[in-house]
Amino acid sequence: MNPDVRKLLDMLEETVDGIDDEARIKLLPIITGFVNDLKRDIGRVMKLKADKRLRDLEMSLDLKYRKKISNIKLSDIPEEVVAEIRQMCELELASKYRELEIQSANITGAGEKPVSETGPKVEETLDDAADAQNSSDASSATQGQVVAAPVEKRSFSKVKHNLRLCRAKRASSESSPTDEELPVLMPIEPVELYFRSQAFRAMMEHCIDIGKRELEALGFLLGDHFTHEGDVYTVVEEVVTSELDSSIISVKIKDFTPMFERMHEIEKAGKDFILVGWYHSHPGHTCFLSPTDVDTQKRMFRKDYHAAVVVDPVNSEVKSFKLGKGEDYREISYGVYR
Amino acid sequence: MTIRITIRDADTGSKVEMDLEEDNSIEETIESAASYWEKEAGAYVLRYGKKVLRGQTTIGMSAIRDGDLLELIPDPEGGY
Numbered sequence: 001m002n003p004d005v006r007k008l009l010d011m012l013e014e015t016v017d018g019i020d021d022e023a024r025i026k027l028l029p030i031i032t033g034f035v036n037d038l039k040r041d042i043g044r045v046m047k048l049k050a051d052k053r054l055r056d057l058e059m060s061l062d063l064k065y066r067k068k069i070s071n072i073k074l075s076d077i078p079e080e081v082v083a084e085i086r087q088m089c090e091l092e093l094a095s096k097y098r099e100l101e102i103q104s105a106n107i108t109g110a111g112e113k114p115v116s117e118t119g120p121k122v123e124e125t126l127d128d129a130a131d132a133q134n135s136s137d138a139s140s141a142t143q144g145q146v147v148a149a150p151v152e153k154r155s156f157s158k159v160k161h162n163l164r165l166c167r168a169k170r171a172s173s174e175s176s177p178t179d180e181e182l183p184v185l186m187p188i189e190p191v192e193l194y195f196r197s198q199a200f201r202a203m204m205e206h207c208i209d210i211g212k213r214e215l216e217a218l219g220f221l222l223g224d225h226f227t228h229e230g231d232v233y234t235v236v237e238e239v240v241t242s243e244l245d246s247s248i249i250s251v252k253i254k255d256f257t258p259m260f261e262r263m264h265e266i267e268k269a270g271k272d273f274i275l276v277g278w279y280h281s282h283p284g285h286t287c288f289l290s291p292t293d294v295d296t297q298k299r300m301f302r303k304d305y306h307a308a309v310v311v312d313p314v315n316s317e318v319k320s321f322k323l324g325k326g327e328d329y330r331e332i333s334y335g336v337y338r
Numbered sequence: 339m340t341i342r343i344t345i346r347d348a349d350t351g352s353k354v355e356m357d358l359e360e361d362n363s364i365e366e367t368i369e370s371a372a373s374y375w376e377k378e379a380g381a382y383v384l385r386y387g388k389k390v391l392r393g394q395t396t397i398g399m400s401a402i403r404d405g406d407l408l409e410l411i412p413d414p415e416g417g418y
């Protein structure tokens with residue numbers, strides 16, 4: 001890891017020591033927002049859509065940072081501190097993505113090529129990597145590389161093996177990173193739920209606002225769904241809510257009128273959305289689906305694209321779920337885009 | 339007098355046309371649509387533009403006209 005980044009991270013840990021829950025809640029959407037901005041920009045360069053495995057790597061980083069952020073404790077965050085944190089995380093993420101680029105180049109068969117230091121050059125390298133991938137699919141593995149199967153068929157153990165190669169390579173370099181600094185890989189599922197950032201923010205603000213009164217929030221997720229290579233993706237474009245009949249342990253819609261007025265506006269704007277799921281909050285109770293929630297999901301949101309999002313504004317936690325095969329429900333990964 | 343309306347299932351986007359009599363109630367209309375899509379009638383309401391339709395109001399008493407589009411909306415419950 002870049003020593004400057006390490007220093008910045010140490011500063012971050014010192015700075016944020018003592019943040020209270022409310023400030024943490026404010027911080028979470030900011031961090032999530034910029035992480036996703038960064039993902040989008042780098043994702044474009046790295047052709048993440050074309051490489052599902054790489055997207056998993058990216059997601060593992062995202063989760064790791066979310067966890068890191070959610071552990072932050074402070075009493076109040078002035079604007080300049082938020083800006084500082086943002087900058088620090090941005091630097092740290094940029095450094096992590098650089099590692100990903102190196103891994104990507106190695107795994108796709110371009111490991112011997114020098115990895116460039118700037119954006120445009122990275123794209124060039126990755127294009128080469130893609131070409132190398134195509135040729136390696138048709139031929140055999142290159143010496144020192146594990147490049148026998150197409151990306152989709154490559155097993156997790158092979159990915160890990162490649163990472164070890166990367167690590168060995170780096171270990172022999174001047175920087176000699178410690179194990180702690182090496183990338184962490186988790187075999188996780190791809191992102192199944194995407195939020196437009198305004199929709200995510202609106203949902204968070206609603207849950208935080210209602211949560212201050214120790215009440216549960218609820219609303220619908222409006223958007224669409226897509227299938228790509230057999231995987232179902234749910235996209236949330238808007239969230240709508242209404243007057244609620246709410247307590248700290250339950251929530252229902254009291255009057256649909258405000259929600260229908262908003263849905264009518266959206267419709268008049270020419271948007272043809274469907275209900276792709278619902279969200280509600282568990283203030284201070286962590287995120288999961290209760291028996292009541294599972295019942296709602298099974299009765300009303302049975303399609304494979306239907307999501308249930310649970311927000312705990314007190315613990316700054318957001319989780320998304322879908323009905324599982326055989327079991328009651330399963331957690332899914334989500335992302336936010338602009 | 340019979341009118342023909344279209345009902346859209348909000349959570350799939352699929353549509354069905356229904357012929358209604360003036361004395362049909364909103365509740366009956368919801369029941370028919372819900373049963374068509376194999377849903378539980380009690381857990382849904384109808385959206386007619388900005389308006390909420392439910393209960394024993396009849397089609398004749400409502401502002402619904404021939405050719406109108408209504409949407410079947412779930413009434414979810416969340417809990418901890």
Ligand SMILES: [Zn+2]
Nearest residue numbers: 290293417418
């Ligand atoms: Zn719940």
